[in-house]
Amino acid sequence: MSKIWEANFSYNAVNVRPSPIREMLSVIKQPGMISFAGGMPAPEIFPIDEFYEGVHILKDDGKNLLQYGTTEGYLPLKEFLAEWTAPRMGRAVSPTEEMIITTGSQQALDLFSWAMVDRGDYVITEDPSYLAALTTFYNHGARFIGIPTDRNGMQVDLLPEAIERARKEGKNIKFIYTIVNFHNPGGSTMSIARRKKLVEFSHKYNIPIFEDDPYGYVRYDGEHLPSIFSFDSQGGVVYAGSFSKILSPGSRVGWVAGSKDIIRKMTVFKQATALCTSTITQALVAEYCRNGYLD
Template sequence: MSGFFDKLYSHTVAGLRPSPIREMFHLIRKPGIISFAGGMPDPEIFPVDLFYEAAGILKTQGRDVLQYGTTEGYPPLKEFLRTWTAPRMGRTVEDEEILITAGSSQVSDLLCWSLVDPGDLILIEDPSFLGVFLNMHNHGADFLTVPCDADGMMVDRIPELVESAQRQGRKVKLCYTIANFHNPLGCTLSLQRRKKLLEYAHRYGFAVLEDDPYGYVRFDGEHLPTLFSLDDQGVVVYGGSFSKILAPGTRVGWCAGNREIIRKMAVFKQGVDVCASLVAQALVYEYCRLGHLDGFLPRIVDHYRKKRDAMEAAMRRHLPLEEVSWVKPQGGFFCWAQTKSLDADTLFLKAVEKKVAFVPGKAFYPKQDGGQNALRLCFTFASAEQTEEGMSRLGQAMREMLPG
């Protein structure tokens, strides 16, 4: 029956782009591989016992939480989030301004359903999180890519990009940004640039998706105000997640924004999955109600701070510093390393031979036109011992590729 579906596929399938990270998993799952590739939390810090305690809600409210839920989200969890996020949001959002989602990735999907027609343009950091831009691509979006430096997206490039597109009769609908502890770069958008980005959004009439899964995982420095809190015209949709501050297996995220766009996203969600798992939402809520989110989160942050420091120390000990450079991230999960001359794809294959893995940089470029000499390293998953050994192996692979 091979080929049966060839004449049945949608037009979207023709341009479908799979995740290169998922595609490489068959290489990095070999026994003995030390992986800095997948952006996974450390299961050793999962609050298993505390979450098990939260499961008591199934005994007391099981008949309710095992039923279908409202598309907008489990009301007690929404109420908790309205209060808990107020310091970051700059105010307590209204009930109609918040939507519970199946992880933060669903926020971008629902927003694209609501805003993006095939051929519409999205401003996006270059590089960016491939999970989101692949989804946007599969919605038919094209990209206006904006380069980044240590202070995040170089937003002063935006006027020229938008005005050029408008002269061609094209619509710029959205700007996607990971303002805090960027994936993959690890950088943070400066306060000045946050204000500039909003100025341009208001001037040119595009929405902003502020994807903030790492915002609460800050190791150094002061928290910067969210774009949502700085926005006085309601153009920002803020996306948050429990994946990095509790556990990704919950698949519970949320977004906040203008009630009109939240309503449109909720209507699309009705057709996508009816509602996020009510059981998962109830368990997350009970975990939060018992005080465990605030009580345990500092331990998570401290745990990952130590892992970041262990990776950087190992990088300094084992990598050829005349060839490799990086910026120490102030939070999040990732370190972005740049080499002067090494091809990252070739280095990846040599590294896998030595049983260590990373993600080559070009996977994160929406137009697949950069990152040939870069690699993303996730510091949260491997143990300190694995990080030390993994960096030793990576350093050996690099030196074998250098002349002389």
């Protein structure tokens, strides 16, 4: 390493960890490789023709779509999502105050970390948990308290003892991170009883929840289960969704729903780091959705 850089790198640069998912991609792209290591949809099922139908929006509204967009996101897409997700969310969130579009759910994790994590803080996660999320939290200075899982998801009944022990040890717990549907990497889906209990403990101990749900809409049988967000009455749950698994990961469009307090903070951090998610891509995704292809 060049001395001029080595002597001047920040603490964060010295200690940053690369994304294990990105590192993995360099391996699985080798010819002949059939890999189950990454959560990548089969390209054969990408809805290319249906997605292309929306290209007319560029000609119809190109002067606006080629300009900078709002940090909060393309309003027609947010309005669609607010209505489409309402059955799972338990209510329709305000598209203007309680939702932000992100450049994939990975950016949602990053923005939430900017708003929540100080170096040395603790995050409660399932054990094991999603590597890319753990890497993001770690790079913001977080440490972890892992809660074991079984076929019904996080063993929520273990939370009170873990939280009380951590607080006696002086550990500052900032939030609980959970993937309740088709957990990565475990594959479990959290039971309704545990979802309710998790919200109950969130309220009791005053700890917010980040509900990461990239897989919830990829269900082949059975009924969709209500989100953790739907059981929360105090505004302490943030819900993150993504088009990566239900449309394409290359679209890089996700969304976050939550109380206006946390959405506003995430918006301010996004203003400082990315300005806005591609307006053209958001408009194309919105057209795909409004044409009825998402269902």
